[in-house]
Every structure is written in C-alpha cells, then in structure tokens.
Amino acid sequence: MDLWYTEKQTDDFGITAKVKRTLQSEKTDFQQLDMLETKEWGNMLVLDGMVMTTEKDDFVYHEMISHVPLFTHPNPKKVLVVGGGDGGVIREVLKHPSVEKAVLVEIDGKVIEASKQHLPSIAGELTNPRVEVKVDDGFMHIAKSEAEYDVIMVDSTEPVGPAVNLFTKGFYAGIAKALKEDGIFVAQSDNPWFKADLIKQVHQDVLEIFPITKLYTANIPTYPSGLWTFTLGSKQHDPLKVGQDRFHQIETSYYTQALHQACFALPKFVEDLTK
Amino acid sequence: MDLWYTEKQTDDFGITAKVKRTLQSEKTDFQQLDMLETKEWGNMLVLDGMVMTTEKDDFVYHEMISHVPLFTHPNPKKVLVVGGGDGGVIREVLKHPSVEKAVLVEIDGKVIEASKQHLPSIAGELTNPRVEVKVDDGFMHIAKSEAEYDVIMVDSTEPVGPAVNLFTKGFYAGIAKALKEDGIFVAQSDNPWFKADLIKQVHQDVLEIFPITKLYTANIPTYPSGLWTFTLGSKQHDPLKVGQDRFHQIETSYYTQALHQACFALPKFVEDLTK
Amino acid sequence: MDLWYTEKQTDDFGITAKVKRTLQSEKTDFQQLDMLETKEWGNMLVLDGMVMTTEKDDFVYHEMISHVPLFTHPNPKKVLVVGGGDGGVIREVLKHPSVEKAVLVEIDGKVIEASKQHLPSIAGELTNPRVEVKVDDGFMHIAKSEAEYDVIMVDSTEPVGPAVNLFTKGFYAGIAKALKEDGIFVAQSDNPWFKADLIKQVHQDVLEIFPITKLYTANIPTYPSGLWTFTLGSKQHDPLKVGQDRFHQIETSYYTQALHQACFALPKFVEDLTK
Amino acid sequence: MDLWYTEKQTDDFGITAKVKRTLQSEKTDFQQLDMLETKEWGNMLVLDGMVMTTEKDDFVYHEMISHVPLFTHPNPKKVLVVGGGDGGVIREVLKHPSVEKAVLVEIDGKVIEASKQHLPSIAGELTNPRVEVKVDDGFMHIAKSEAEYDVIMVDSTEPVGPAVNLFTKGFYAGIAKALKEDGIFVAQSDNPWFKADLIKQVHQDVLEIFPITKLYTANIPTYPSGLWTFTLGSKQHDPLKVGQDRFHQIETSYYTQALHQACFALPKFVEDLTK
Structure with a gap:
C-alpha cells in the first residue's frame, strides 16, 4: 500500500x-x-x-545538543532540559557521571507517554532515578529558577504553537538567571537554508545576554535541509577551549572529541549570520 | 498548479x-x-x-570538491574534471590563479549545452580560455593520460548508468597514473546514511593506491540525507598539513579556511566506515 | 523522472x-x-x-454537453457557446448540419491560442467558416443578446475566478432572454459527490426560469468523482420526448441515441438533489 | 499531518x-x-x-451488483456471493424478502473480521440468520455446486492474486452449472478506460455460456476512472424485460427502477467492447 x-x-x-x-x-x-x-x-x-x-537518526540531535555543553562545563551536576519529552536528551545527559540530577520540564505529558510506548530506545532513561520529570510549562519553570542549573538545554519545537515563548529574549534572560554563575545553555536554532533570519535573531538575542555565544551545526537527515544549528550561550566556559583531559570516553554514534571543535567551523553563509 | x-x-x-x-x-x-x-x-x-x-545550493558541492584539493596542492597548474558537465567545478577551479589549464571531460555533450542555456550562473566559465572542454569518455581519457595532472576531480553521477566505471579500483589506478608524482584526486562518494557500503568500498579501494586517503563531508540539502562525502587520495600532500600561508582569499559561500580542516572531522558512524 | x-x-x-x-x-x-x-x-x-x-477523455464532456440539447431542438440554426475556449464544444456542434452559425464567446484569448497550439484534435474546428470566435465576457454578451440563439451551452470553469457570474440566477435569466422562444440551454453543473449544494442551487434557479429543467450525467474520469452533471433548461422541447426520426447518424465515442434517454436516469442520491 | x-x-x-x-x-x-x-x-x-x-461510496457498487440481477429474477430464493467479504452485497441481498438463504464464500477470513470491526455499516448483516458465511475458496465452492442457486454475484478483486481464477471461462462454466435452470450471474468486470481488453474478454467468455449476456455500468468515485462495469449472464431472464409489477420498494441511494434500464445504455466506446 x-x-x-x-x-x-x-x-x-x-x-x-x-x-x-x-x-x-x-x-x-x-x-x-x-x-x-x-x-x-x-x-x-x-x-x-x-x-x-x-529511531534511526535521533542520535545526531540528542548527542550534539548534549555533549557539546556538557563537555564544555568542567563539572556539570544539575542539568535542565526544557521540552525534550521524547527523552533523547536525558539519555545522553546521563552518560555523564558527574550529573547528579537531570530535570525534564515538558509541557505536553502525552509526548512523554507516547515516547515511552513507541520510542523505547530514545525514552528508556526517563525512569532513571537521577531523572526528575515535570509536566509543566518550561517558560514558567525557568522564571521560577535562580542560580540552580549548570547546564540547560532547550529542546523545543519550531517557534510556533506551544514553543513560541521559547524563542524570545525574555526567555534567554530567564535562562541566564536560572543558571549558576558558570552555567551554559544550548538551544536548537533551526536551519540556515530556510530560516536564516531566525538564526540571526536568536544569535543576536543570546549574544546580548551571554558573553560567549556560539553557533554550531550537525547533520540531521529528517530535519529541514539536513543542516541543523544549535546556539550555545555560556557565562564563562568557552567550548573551543576545553582541556584535553576534560574529555572522557562515552559511547556515541555522532559526537567525537574532534567534532566538538569542528562543529563550530561554520559554512561561510552560516558564519555570516552571526556577524 | x-x-x-x-x-x-x-x-x-x-x-x-x-x-x-x-x-x-x-x-x-x-x-x-x-x-x-x-x-x-x-x-x-x-x-x-x-x-x-x-542554482540555489550548487555552491556547496562545487566549492568543496574543488578548494579542498586545490589548497592542499602547493601549486596546481593543470587540473582535470571528469564529468561535471554543468561547469560548477570549473568555475571554482578558475578561482585559483595558479591554474593554467582546466580540462573538462564530460561524456554527455547535452549536459553541457543544457547547463549553458539554463544554468548560466554555474556554467558561465566553461568558455573561459583557460578551460578545455572535451565531450568524451572520462574513463578512456584517464586511461590515455600519464603524469599529466596536478589535481583531478571526479564529479560523477551515482554508480549507475554512464558513471558505473568511475567507481572501480581500475579507474582509481588510472587516475594515479594520470596524476603527476605529487598529484591529488577527489571523488564524490555519496552519503553515509543510505550508501554506507559504497563509501567503505571506495575508501578501501583508494587507500590501496594512494598513501594519503581521507574522507570529508559537506551539507548539500538537495542530495540524499543532506550529508555528502568526498574521498580524497593524495600521493604526497596531506590536506590536514597545509601551511597557513598557502591559503589566499577567494570568494566563497561555503568553503572557509577553518572548514578545510573541520570537514575532515567525521561523525563517529562515518569515521567507522574508514576503518 | x-x-x-x-x-x-x-x-x-x-x-x-x-x-x-x-x-x-x-x-x-x-x-x-x-x-x-x-x-x-x-x-x-x-x-x-x-x-x-x-486529449484522451475530452470527447465525453464535449459530446454530452452538445448533442443532448442539439438533438432535443428540432432545428438548431444558431448556437452560442459561452466559455469553451478549447474548442471541443464547437467541434461537436458542427457535426449538426442544421447549424448555420456557432458563436464562441471566451473571455480568455490565451485559452484559445494554447488550445489551437497544443490541443489540435480538440480545437481544430475553431477556424471553420461556420464559427465566429469572440474574445469577450460571456456574461456581457448574453446581456446584449435577445431572442437570437436556438441553443446555448455554458462551458465554464468552476464558480470561482472568471466564471463566478456564470452561476447566478441573473445569468440564467439573461440566457432565457437571449434564446429564441423555443430555445434550449445547458450548463455544466459539477459533481454530486463533492458539490451537491451547487447542483441543487443551479437546478432551483434554472427551474424558476425554464419550464422544462432536467439534470443529466456523464462519466468523465479526470473530473472530480468521475460523475459529471449537466443542467438543461428548455422553453418548449423536452429532451425525453424527441421523436425517433429526429436523430441522424453522427460520429461519436460516448453519446448514443439510447444514452440520450438513459443519461437522465439519475442515481437516487442525485435525483434527490432535484426535488 | x-x-x-x-x-x-x-x-x-x-x-x-x-x-x-x-x-x-x-x-x-x-x-x-x-x-x-x-x-x-x-x-x-x-x-x-x-x-x-x-464507508461513503460503498452503496453504489453493492446496490448495483445486487439489485439488477435480483429484480431481473422473478423469485430469487437462494443466492451466492463469491468474495465480498466486506458484507456489502449481503446487506443488499437481504433487502429482497424472497431470499431465504444467502451464502457468502470468501477465501480470506481476515477480510470478514476486519470489515465487521471497522466497517459496521457495510458488514452489519453478516450475522443475519438468513446468511451463511463460509471461509473457503470460491472457485472450489462453485465446482462442487450444482443447480443450487438462483443468483450468483462474483464480488472479486482484480484478476491478480487470489482472484485470478475468477476471471476464467472455466469458472463461468462452473457458475452456469451451479445455477438453477433460470439462474442469473453477475461479475464485476473493471473499467473501460484502463482495462478495455479485460471487459472484452469477459464478455466474450460469458457470452459463449449464457444466452443472455449484458454489460452495465455504475459510477464509483474511488474505483479507477470512476466508471465501473458489471457483466451479467442469464439463462432465461432478460434484465431489460422485467415487468413493472416485479419491482417493489426498497431503500437505496443509487439504484432506481429507471436506472435498472438505463444502466445498460452504454457509452459508445464501451458498447463497442461488447461487439
């Protein structure tokens, strides 16, 4: 058929x-x-x-949104995932033994349930004791948090529907407040072929709040254009200045120590969006 | 409609x-x-x-198949493009002032004509006096050439139809013979999501002939999976050991000096295909 | 491709x-x-x-919109086609030797030109000396005509865009005026599966103006649902009471003398739209 | 989505x-x-x-394959449906009070189960006490029957896969044997736009066995071309010579007494297939 x-x-x-x-x-x-x-x-x-x-290509997105900030931070203990109800980011976060607690705040409980049932290889770690799952509005959760997290990942949908607030400067300011003084934040920021203006805007907004703001990319075949970007904002730690000894062996299919650097080398037309 | x-x-x-x-x-x-x-x-x-x-995304492929080998070679003078009847590789090759002659050998003259008529921004340099266009079988052209070229690019279709011979070890051996003693060759080698076996085979075959064999990638949104690979075989020059002074300013939309290095940092599952 | x-x-x-x-x-x-x-x-x-x-299925529509009214009328001499710039109705009209003049009023001259060039088997009779082609607004042409035509066919597009006026009661009244005292009119009236309300409305409107109003159908595979309807309004002549001697041999691929009757036997759910 | x-x-x-x-x-x-x-x-x-x-258009097919032969026969008591596991033909057959027993022989029990579960408006009468459902090969069932049925409907899929035997002359001969001396048979015989040869062949084959062989049509929007044909073979009763008093009121959405005649008036190009 x-x-x-x-x-x-x-x-x-x-x-x-x-x-x-x-x-x-x-x-x-x-x-x-x-x-x-x-x-x-x-x-x-x-x-x-x-x-x-x-199930086949989830590893790219989930590894790249997680390991880049987690290896940039010297000792991430408390991590927040906004959105990400499928559990893929959580799965990657738990590969870091320093992480004591990973909080997931997903607005739609149905996404969590559906993923547990139909995407077990992705959602399998949502029941791990180190994980706290909250069905709640990420924007409100951020607003109530202060100097609490080492790393925050924003794993949202496009800036339409429930995720529209997650692409505002006010949200990024909230994130800065919710992070500890050396905290790091990453948000998926769509693709440069069809959404160049969005990338530009997010980069500008984050740059006004975080001294270290950088864009990096990964190839995700089922996402528009196949070239996905992530915007990273950091208060102190530079992802390009991570000591060799910081890295430790984790099992991945996409992320490598070499890619940790290389993913920040942008195609010229993407680089231009950050200027 | x-x-x-x-x-x-x-x-x-x-x-x-x-x-x-x-x-x-x-x-x-x-x-x-x-x-x-x-x-x-x-x-x-x-x-x-x-x-x-x-017309919109041609620059990725054409820049990346060209500038990586051309900047790796210290002084490319004579360049051969096998296939590539649309003229995009030629356009990029001519951005290198050292190149005195660029030969295009395309088996299908209709591709050249159609590109000249309908893809002027891509095919526009095919009439440049530094270019020689031959409508001929690339496989045969290679077989007749000896120690003639500094750089050879194989810009072929998939290994079906007219391009089937261009994915054989015999062809790579012919290329080695057609290259000068410090020559470099690049071939497009498809994508790792749907054609992992092909990449593996090409890499193995080229490695048996060229002491320096490396895979690199670029994002091409209209190609399968969006993640494209190129296999580079070099007799002497290592693309990762190019001196800073070798680079000079050229106008590009994708290629950058930083990407010249970074494009060789492979996703783990792609790197595994080269082992 | x-x-x-x-x-x-x-x-x-x-x-x-x-x-x-x-x-x-x-x-x-x-x-x-x-x-x-x-x-x-x-x-x-x-x-x-x-x-x-x-080119393959045009005969159904063009035969059925033409021969049903033309054989119902005892002696059609002057015929008007509103719309129908492809020339298919004209081709069928000319098969009736009684017709001395067939006027085509098509609002879009480009349709006529394109059909002459690319649909010669359909548009071929547009240059016949018995035909007068006017590039003009059918609604206005009708408004200016009085007791002039024996048969009028409305071969329009859907009631959107340029054809919207051709599905109004005012237009049907104009047609009645433009027809001679025993004139007959047919309009294509879409399909009963997706446009039941339209058929109902057209039937009601025509019925208020023409004493004899009947719906008939034909199978047109490239039209929505494959089941097409035509609404016929007649001042005197009943299409179901045509004498056997009225029919004469014409070359057709769909219309037959038996179908002239049978096409008025409606599926129950279509019949219900006329009540 | x-x-x-x-x-x-x-x-x-x-x-x-x-x-x-x-x-x-x-x-x-x-x-x-x-x-x-x-x-x-x-x-x-x-x-x-x-x-x-x-669910939306099933009535056309099921009414037309059933009521045409059932009203042609003066007193159908025992009816066989070959195929038709969805139960739609059975539903229509039971509208005839003369029918004492309707046997359904469907080769694929899964079709019956799926229809009962998901097509209740179609399959609802399969549990009627007048109905006997056999999960069996229709071809074999026919081979074993002799002078048993008044009316047989062959409600099969296309002549590929399980239904291939149901489009052979041997099968029609078996049907003739399985019918009583004044029995009638109908088979769906595909569409004249894409399968003209099949219609021609079926008509020829049935004509060699049944003295009265006729083709009729119905509009089924979800079937290829929208114009469907049925081939009827009858030993004695002519569907076009049914007395007015034979008809009685049944609830239908497509079939009418007028259509019983009209559906045998074929488009010229379809009529030609029967000559």
Whole structure:
C-alpha cells in the first residue's frame, strides 16, 4: 500500500517517507501528535505535522545538543532540559557521571507517554532515578529558577504553537538567571537554508545576554535541509577551549572529541549570520 | 498548479519540490535529462531522475570538491574534471590563479549545452580560455593520460548508468597514473546514511593506491540525507598539513579556511566506515 | 523522472497524473494557464490548478454537453457557446448540419491560442467558416443578446475566478432572454459527490426560469468523482420526448441515441438533489 | 499531518486520499490488508494496495451488483456471493424478502473480521440468520455446486492474486452449472478506460455460456476512472424485460427502477467492447 507522510518544510519543498502504519494519532491539549511506523526511519514522532525524532537518526540531535555543553562545563551536576519529552536528551545527559540530577520540564505529558510506548530506545532513561520529570510549562519553570542549573538545554519545537515563548529574549534572560554563575545553555536554532533570519535573531538575542555565544551545526537527515544549528550561550566556559583531559570516553554514534571543535567551523553563509 | 518533482532517494524516502515548468526534457544518448524550474531551488538539473545540481545550493558541492584539493596542492597548474558537465567545478577551479589549464571531460555533450542555456550562473566559465572542454569518455581519457595532472576531480553521477566505471579500483589506478608524482584526486562518494557500503568500498579501494586517503563531508540539502562525502587520495600532500600561508582569499559561500580542516572531522558512524 | 501533477479535488482527495513536460505555463489576465503533456491522458489543459480537458477523455464532456440539447431542438440554426475556449464544444456542434452559425464567446484569448497550439484534435474546428470566435465576457454578451440563439451551452470553469457570474440566477435569466422562444440551454453543473449544494442551487434557479429543467450525467474520469452533471433548461422541447426520426447518424465515442434517454436516469442520491 | 494514501490505478495515473490513521495493517495468508481512516471517504478497505470499498461510496457498487440481477429474477430464493467479504452485497441481498438463504464464500477470513470491526455499516448483516458465511475458496465452492442457486454475484478483486481464477471461462462454466435452470450471474468486470481488453474478454467468455449476456455500468468515485462495469449472464431472464409489477420498494441511494434500464445504455466506446 502506497501510504506516504510528507512534511512540507517550506511552501515549495519537503521530504516524503513511506509509512507502514500509524501507531498513535491524537490531538493533545497542546498539539497534534502522530507516531508513525516508517520503513526508512523506524518509528517517527511528528508534532503539528513536523518530524521531531526518529529511531534511526535521533542520535545526531540528542548527542550534539548534549555533549557539546556538557563537555564544555568542567563539572556539570544539575542539568535542565526544557521540552525534550521524547527523552533523547536525558539519555545522553546521563552518560555523564558527574550529573547528579537531570530535570525534564515538558509541557505536553502525552509526548512523554507516547515516547515511552513507541520510542523505547530514545525514552528508556526517563525512569532513571537521577531523572526528575515535570509536566509543566518550561517558560514558567525557568522564571521560577535562580542560580540552580549548570547546564540547560532547550529542546523545543519550531517557534510556533506551544514553543513560541521559547524563542524570545525574555526567555534567554530567564535562562541566564536560572543558571549558576558558570552555567551554559544550548538551544536548537533551526536551519540556515530556510530560516536564516531566525538564526540571526536568536544569535543576536543570546549574544546580548551571554558573553560567549556560539553557533554550531550537525547533520540531521529528517530535519529541514539536513543542516541543523544549535546556539550555545555560556557565562564563562568557552567550548573551543576545553582541556584535553576534560574529555572522557562515552559511547556515541555522532559526537567525537574532534567534532566538538569542528562543529563550530561554520559554512561561510552560516558564519555570516552571526556577524 | 500542484506540480511536484519527487526523487525517491531510497525505496522508502525522498524529497519533493514544487515545479513551475519543465525547461528541457530529453533522452540523450546516455541518460534522461530534465531541467526543471523549481520554486525553492531555482533551475534544477536532473539526470536519470536524480538531482544533480540547483542554482540555489550548487555552491556547496562545487566549492568543496574543488578548494579542498586545490589548497592542499602547493601549486596546481593543470587540473582535470571528469564529468561535471554543468561547469560548477570549473568555475571554482578558475578561482585559483595558479591554474593554467582546466580540462573538462564530460561524456554527455547535452549536459553541457543544457547547463549553458539554463544554468548560466554555474556554467558561465566553461568558455573561459583557460578551460578545455572535451565531450568524451572520462574513463578512456584517464586511461590515455600519464603524469599529466596536478589535481583531478571526479564529479560523477551515482554508480549507475554512464558513471558505473568511475567507481572501480581500475579507474582509481588510472587516475594515479594520470596524476603527476605529487598529484591529488577527489571523488564524490555519496552519503553515509543510505550508501554506507559504497563509501567503505571506495575508501578501501583508494587507500590501496594512494598513501594519503581521507574522507570529508559537506551539507548539500538537495542530495540524499543532506550529508555528502568526498574521498580524497593524495600521493604526497596531506590536506590536514597545509601551511597557513598557502591559503589566499577567494570568494566563497561555503568553503572557509577553518572548514578545510573541520570537514575532515567525521561523525563517529562515518569515521567507522574508514576503518 | 518522477514529475506528477496533483489536483486536490477536495481538501482531502484528489487525482495525480504523471507529467512528461510542461508545454506552457503562464499567468493570463484571468487565470493561471498550464498545458501539460501527461503520460496517461495526453496533453492536458489546466486552469487555476483544475483539469479542464485532456486529449484522451475530452470527447465525453464535449459530446454530452452538445448533442443532448442539439438533438432535443428540432432545428438548431444558431448556437452560442459561452466559455469553451478549447474548442471541443464547437467541434461537436458542427457535426449538426442544421447549424448555420456557432458563436464562441471566451473571455480568455490565451485559452484559445494554447488550445489551437497544443490541443489540435480538440480545437481544430475553431477556424471553420461556420464559427465566429469572440474574445469577450460571456456574461456581457448574453446581456446584449435577445431572442437570437436556438441553443446555448455554458462551458465554464468552476464558480470561482472568471466564471463566478456564470452561476447566478441573473445569468440564467439573461440566457432565457437571449434564446429564441423555443430555445434550449445547458450548463455544466459539477459533481454530486463533492458539490451537491451547487447542483441543487443551479437546478432551483434554472427551474424558476425554464419550464422544462432536467439534470443529466456523464462519466468523465479526470473530473472530480468521475460523475459529471449537466443542467438543461428548455422553453418548449423536452429532451425525453424527441421523436425517433429526429436523430441522424453522427460520429461519436460516448453519446448514443439510447444514452440520450438513459443519461437522465439519475442515481437516487442525485435525483434527490432535484426535488 | 500530511499523510496520504495513493493508489496508482495505472502506471501513470491515480487517486490520493488524506489519511487520519491506519486502523489495521497486516499480511494475511492471501494478501496485504489495510484499513484506513480517511477524511473524505470514511473508513476504507485496501487489499494489495487497491481500494475495495469505503464507508461513503460503498452503496453504489453493492446496490448495483445486487439489485439488477435480483429484480431481473422473478423469485430469487437462494443466492451466492463469491468474495465480498466486506458484507456489502449481503446487506443488499437481504433487502429482497424472497431470499431465504444467502451464502457468502470468501477465501480470506481476515477480510470478514476486519470489515465487521471497522466497517459496521457495510458488514452489519453478516450475522443475519438468513446468511451463511463460509471461509473457503470460491472457485472450489462453485465446482462442487450444482443447480443450487438462483443468483450468483462474483464480488472479486482484480484478476491478480487470489482472484485470478475468477476471471476464467472455466469458472463461468462452473457458475452456469451451479445455477438453477433460470439462474442469473453477475461479475464485476473493471473499467473501460484502463482495462478495455479485460471487459472484452469477459464478455466474450460469458457470452459463449449464457444466452443472455449484458454489460452495465455504475459510477464509483474511488474505483479507477470512476466508471465501473458489471457483466451479467442469464439463462432465461432478460434484465431489460422485467415487468413493472416485479419491482417493489426498497431503500437505496443509487439504484432506481429507471436506472435498472438505463444502466445498460452504454457509452459508445464501451458498447463497442461488447461487439
């Protein structure tokens, strides 16, 4: 049977993936949630019509949003993940033995449930005792936190729907307050081919708040254009000046110590967005 | 009007692009050639149903296949491009003032004509006096050449149809013979998500012939998975040991001096293909 | 190359046809005009994203909108076609030797030109000396005509864009005025699966003006649902009471004398729309 | 979420329908069975990638394959349905009070189960005491029957896969034997736009066995071309010579007494297939 999921990543371009069956399909309080069994990518989580993660390529995003800040920080103990209900960031965070507590604040409890059921390889660590899962508004959680976290990752959807507040300068200011004095923050900041203006804006906004602001990239085949960016804001630690001895062996499929540096070497047209 | 071009990059996954009109569509002696005016990517050259290049993202591929070997070589004078009838590699090669002669050997003259007509920003330098264009079989041209070229780029289609010979060890041996004693060669070697075995094979084959064999990557949004690889074989010069003074300013949109190094830092699962 | 034209006939359903090339694609003063070379249907005229006619199945629509009223009228001499710039209705009208003059009033001259160039088997009779082609607003032409025509066919697009006036009671009243005292009129009135309300409305409106109002159907595979309706309004002559001797042999591929009766036997759910 | 089911009805043409979710998807012993919840057509049964029936338009096929032969026969008591596991033909058969027993022989029990679960408005009468359901090979059941049935309907899939034997002259001969001396048989015989040769062959084969052989049509929007044919073979009773008093009131959405005649008036190009 010819059943295909198509995501129009722009009005005029998209990806299309063969679907064996839908595993879940519901309107939650916050968004349309669909879980698809695809032939190419395994199970795929789709929110409001956009691919969030898949069993086959989730490792890229989750490793790169996690290990870059976690190895930049000399001793991350308390970590916050805003969004990220699929549990992939949490899984990577726990690979760092220094982390004593990882808090996940996801606004949509249905995303967590669906991921536990249909994406076990991604969500498997959500029940780890070092993890605290809160179904709550990340924006409000940040507003109430002060000098609490070493590292914060913002693993949000696009700046539409429930995530719209997570792309504002006020939010970044809140994050700065919620971080300890040498804290580090990373947010996914979309792709430079179709969303150059967004990257530019996020970079400008973060730069006004964090002395060290840097953009880095990773290849995610199911995300628009395949070239994804992350914006990192740091109060003290420079990701490009991490001592060799800071790194320790963790099991990864994408991240390497060499890539930790190399991912900050931007294509010229992306670099230009940060100037 | 809803007119969409879809490339199934695998049996179960693909890209889809809105088309305003077809500019050309013919069966040449070698392949099906289609030139599409797309809304997202501008004019797009499609051979045997696969995207070859587009006006909007051509710069990535053409810069990265060219400048990495050309800056690795201390003084490239004579350069050969096998395939590449769209002229994009030639355009980049000519940015290097040391190059006295660039030879293009494209088997399908129709590709050259179509590119000149519909992709002027890509094919514009094919008439440059430093360029010699031959409509000929690249495999045969290589077989007849000896110690002639400083740098050879293999800008071929997938290893099906006319390009099948260009992915054989015999061809790489021929290239080694056609190169001068400190010559360098680069071939596009597809993507690691869907064609891991091909990358592995090419790397093994080239490694048996060239003492310095390295894989590097670039993000090309209209190519399968968005993550493209290039395999570089070099007789003497190591691309990672290029002196700072070797670089000179050229106008690029993707390539930078920093990326020249960084593009060799591979994602772990890609690095594993080279071991 | 996988190039497909898709017409979403509703928000949730459509047809899709493989395209070899676009033959023409332009924004006219009135609409978007595309001429496609399809593999299944031959050349296909698309206006504002909707299939108007194709070389392979045009005969159904053009025969059925023409021969039913023309055989119902005892002696049609002067015939008007409103719309129908592709010339298909004209071709069928001229098969009736009684017709001395067939006037075509098409608002968009580009449709006529494109059809002459790319649909010769349909548009071929537009240059027949019995035909008068006017590039003009059909609504205005009707408004200026009085007791002039024996038969009028309204071969319009959907009631959006340039054709919106052609689905109003005022227009039907104008047609009654433009017809002679025993004149007959037919309008295409869309399909009962997706546009039941439209059929109902047209039938009601025509019925208030024409004593004999009847709906009939034909199967057109490239039109929404495949089941097309025509609304016929007649001042005196009943299409179901045509004498056997009225019919004469004409060459057709769809219309037959038996179908002239049978096409008025409606599926129950369609019949219900006329009550 | 953009999830669409596409049926390529030919290599170059098809329909496409938006899907909310898959309700069932499994490989049975005989075929791939998919049950889709579509937005336009309600639940849709798909076998081996082809639409079998939908909640919205099932009435056309099921009424027309049933009531035409059942009203042609003066007193049908025992009826056989070969295939038809969705139960739609049975539902219509039971509207005839003369029918004492309706036997359904469906080779794939999974089709029956899936229809009971997901197509209750179609399959609802399968548990009626007048109905006997056998999960068995229709070809073998026919071979073992002799002078047993008044009316037989062959409600099969396309002549590929499990249904291939149901389009052979040997099968029609078996049906003749299984029917009583004034029995009537109907088989769906595909569409004249894409399968003209099949219609021609079936008509020829049935004509050699049944003195009265006639083709009739109905509009089914989810079937290829929208114009479907049925081939009727009768030993004595002519469907066009049914007395007015034979008809009685039944509830239908498509079939009417007038259509009983009119559906045999074929488009010229379809009529030509019967000569």
